[in-house]
Amino acid sequence: MDKMPEMEILFELADVFKVFGDSTRLRILYTLFEDEHSVGEIAESLQMEQSTISHQLRVLRTNKLVKIRRDGKQIYYSLDDDHVKKIIEMGLDHVLE
Amino acid sequence: MDKMPEMEILFELADVFKVFGDSTRLRILYTLFEDEHSVGEIAESLQMEQSTISHQLRVLRTNKLVKIRRDGKQIYYSLDDDHVKKIIEMGLDHVLE
DNA sequence: TTAACATATGAACAATTATTCATATGTTCA
């Protein structure tokens, strides 16, 4: 173990970390820690443009960090991976020394 | 717990993940998983410019992921944090599903 | 001191990306 992965895997790995490397996406993920939320709720909660949130949710979804549930006009997003919390907490451990 | 951190902390957190979000830096970290290595050794091993490696090592060092030990003309880099391996492994878990 | 070597650094460039604005798509209800 700990052997260097193939280049293809390394690029994917870097891409995943890139997703965590933006404060807006981190805020969205934190918002979803507790419960699922609609796009509008997240935008309202973070005081950001609906468009911005939607764009970033797509990034999160493409990378399989969140999943969706449609209910009428709204689309509810929630965490789609057990690792998300743990990865963020590990990063936080590092930041907090 | 799981409460959203202050903005300042969120930016730091994002910055840490940004560091992991580059394949060159991931390769450098993997190289250091086993043992410490000099700048030249890493550049040779990864077949990249010495300058590129040096620049990226500075990023890693600034973010306290690697530390240095001077020995004559060479500077040996090694991992400076217990979390590094774990964070990368978590990310890998996600990538590998 | 000087030559040779190892590493660091600054400037420049290309590429990537987060946000905004405007608009499109899709859903509900009258």
Place this chain on the structure above:
DNA sequence: TGAACATATGAATAATTGTTCATATGTTAA
């Protein structure tokens, strides 16, 4: 069907960033 609402998307822009080249800094040994 059409109006109102929720979300998605494309284009444009500004900002950030990884790499290279050239050169500077720092170390050793003669």
